[in-house]
Amino acid sequence: RETAGKVTVGPASESGRHIGPVVSQAQYDKIQGLIQKGLDEGARLVAGGLGRPENLNRGYFVRPTVFADVTNDMTIAREEIFGPVLSMIPFDTEEEAVGIANDTVYGLTNYVQTTDPDRANRVARQLRSGMVEMNGKPRAPGAPFGGMRQSGNGREGGVFGIEDFLEIKAISGWTPE
Numbered sequence: 001r002e003t004a005g006k007v008t009v010g011p012a013s014e015s016g017r018h019i020g021p022v023v024s025q026a027q028y029d030k031i032q033g034l035i036q037k038g039l040d041e042g043a044r045l046v047a048g049g050l051g052r053p054e055n056l057n058r059g060y061f062v063r064p065t066v067f068a069d070v071t072n073d074m075t076i077a078r079e080e081i082f083g084p085v086l087s088m089i090p091f092d093t094e095e096e097a098v099g100i101a102n103d104t105v106y107g108l109t110n111y112v113q114t115t116d117p118d119r120a121n122r123v124a125r126q127l128r129s130g131m132v133e134m135n136g137k138p139r140a141p142g143a144p145f146g147g148m149r150q151s152g153n154g155r156e157g158g159v160f161g162i163e164d165f166l167e168i169k170a171i172s173g174w175t176p177e
Helices: 025-040 094-102 117-126 158-163
Strands: 044-047 065-068 085-087 109-112 131-134
Touching: 025 085, 094 117, 109 117, 117 131
Parallel strands: 065 085, 109 131
Antiparallel strands: 044 065
């Protein structure tokens, strides 16, 4: 709760580190609906919740929200939210954690946090997502961006992103001029 309370929200035009607004009224409404669904389905609200942050009474600003005691069958665990909502799902073993993470039709990004580098690598290899970020390290510039399954096909960024704009032609029997 303390860490979530330190996250600030404000206009993207302001300098500093903070979360800006979501992209549209439709996305704002979707996120608010998912937060309400989390409450209705019994997740424990740790921080944030419905509505806009204090002092931001217009615009598409969402309160940074953290839920605990989430189960993998809850809507907030199964949907791509695309907003500042964190759902914490407890687990006992590494295998259970990987199973929970992979039990979805989506697969954009997974995050692994551990002090054991061997465990981080082992878990990252098993996760079915287009990107895995470990121990708070961001993707490198030019690294491919994209998901698996219903999180999208193709990649943006780097060579993989350029290849999406190419048309490849195979010609048999080509004779040099």
